[in-house]
Amino acid sequence: xxxxxxxxxxxxxxxxxxxxxxxxxxxxxxxxxxxxxxxxxxxxxxxxxxxxxxxxxxxxxxxxxxxxxxxxxxxxxxxxxxxxxxxxxxxxxxxxxxxxxxxxxxxxxxxxxxxxxxxxxxxxxxxxxxxxxxx
Amino acid sequence: xxxxxxxxxxxxxxxxxxxxxxxxxxxxxxxxxxxxxxxxxxxxxxxxxxxxxxxxxxxxxxxxxxxxxxxxxxxxxxxxxxxxxxxxxxxxxxxxxxxxxxxxxxxxxxxxxxxxxxxxxxxxxxxxxxxxxxxxxxxxxxxxxxxxxxxxxxxxxxxxxxxxxxxxxxxxxxxxxxxxxxxxxxxxxxxxxx
Numbered sequence: 001x002x003x004x005x006x007x008x009x010x011x012x013x014x015x016x017x018x019x020x021x022x023x024x025x026x027x028x029x030x031x032x033x034x035x036x037x038x039x040x041x042x043x044x045x046x047x048x049x050x051x052x053x054x055x056x057x058x059x060x061x062x063x064x065x066x067x068x069x070x071x072x073x074x075x076x077x078x079x080x081x082x083x084x085x086x087x088x089x090x091x092x093x094x095x096x097x098x099x100x101x102x103x104x105x106x107x108x109x110x111x112x113x114x115x116x117x118x119x120x121x122x123x124x125x126x127x128x129x130x131x132x133x134x135x
Numbered sequence: 136x137x138x139x140x141x142x143x144x145x146x147x148x149x150x151x152x153x154x155x156x157x158x159x160x161x162x163x164x165x166x167x168x169x170x171x172x173x174x175x176x177x178x179x180x181x182x183x184x185x186x187x188x189x190x191x192x193x194x195x196x197x198x199x200x201x202x203x204x205x206x207x208x209x210x211x212x213x214x215x216x217x218x219x220x221x222x223x224x225x226x227x228x229x230x231x232x233x234x235x236x237x238x239x240x241x242x243x244x245x246x247x248x249x250x251x252x253x254x255x256x257x258x259x260x261x262x263x264x265x266x267x268x269x270x271x272x273x274x275x276x277x278x279x280x281x282x283x284x285x286x287x288x289x290x291x292x293x294x295x296x297x298x299x300x301x302x303x304x305x306x307x308x309x310x311x312x313x314x315x316x317x318x319x320x321x322x323x324x325x326x327x328x329x
Contacts, residue, residue: 077290
């Protein structure tokens with residue numbers, strides 16, 4: 001079943017440090033910018049919501065047409081945002097938790113500057129594999 | 136033939152599990168490494184304030200990583216959203232993982248609303264260090280102050296953190312106090328959250 005999904009990681013300073021289109025639907029030319037625009041617009045909502053709960057997984061926080069934005073906030077206020085059209089909450093939560101582990105391993109690298117772009121191709125491969133598995 | 140053999144496969148760090156790791160590290164190895172860190176920075180700067188700032192920056196990098204790692208490992212993915220929560224997290228969890236024991240005390244400052252103090256009879260990093268008289272109020276605990284600042288800053292509680300010596304009667308070595316002064320926005324948000 002074709003599904004659209006756009007995944008970005010936004011650092012504490014509101015700078016995207018990783019983005020990937022992980023949906024299985026065919027890419028449309030105008031869709032890429034639209035997805036990123038929706039995710040950036042949802043950042044304000046995340047900021048307010050993050051201080052009201054101590055959980056990391058905030059479920060669907062915003063919607064646009066039939067696309068839903070789900071967010072996972074880490075302890076260091078790095079936000080994993082997923083734009084998708086499915087309703088699979090558990091799968092999305094597991095996906096976020098696995099990506100969180102990968103992100104911590106990247107962060108522990110003393111030569112990685114927190115808040116800078118994640119350029120590891122291995123990380124990219126693993127995220128896409130996880131997306132195929134859980135989404 | 137020379138050179139023929141199994142080519143070692145380097146597995147990427149992303150494939151290895153995030154384990155609890157070795158709980159203990161050799162104290163002498165750490166003390167040696169820390170003394171080299173201080174000496175290296177000493178040759179690069181020409182005044183005390185700059186040296187303290189460099190040690191703090193080194194600690195800041197540690198603090199940011201420690202926060203993420205500990206919240207994931209020890210706290211089961213719960214974030215801290217309240218001031219007292221993050222302070223007790225630093226005072227117990229962070230101290231326990233880094234130094235093997237909880238900090239000696241956590242106090243609220245009496246003069247200002249935004250000041251808190253974590254005290255330690257003998258900071259681990261200062262254990263083998265004596266400050267010469269001509270360096271005045273320099274404290275290598277600036278490294279630990281940097282760690283605390285890294286944790287607080289990454290968690291969304293910006294603060295100015297400094298380390299001070301507090302002489303105690305009846306003890307040869309002075310007590311070390313980490314003074315935390317939170318930014319205005321932290322107090323406003325705390326008041327708003329109720």
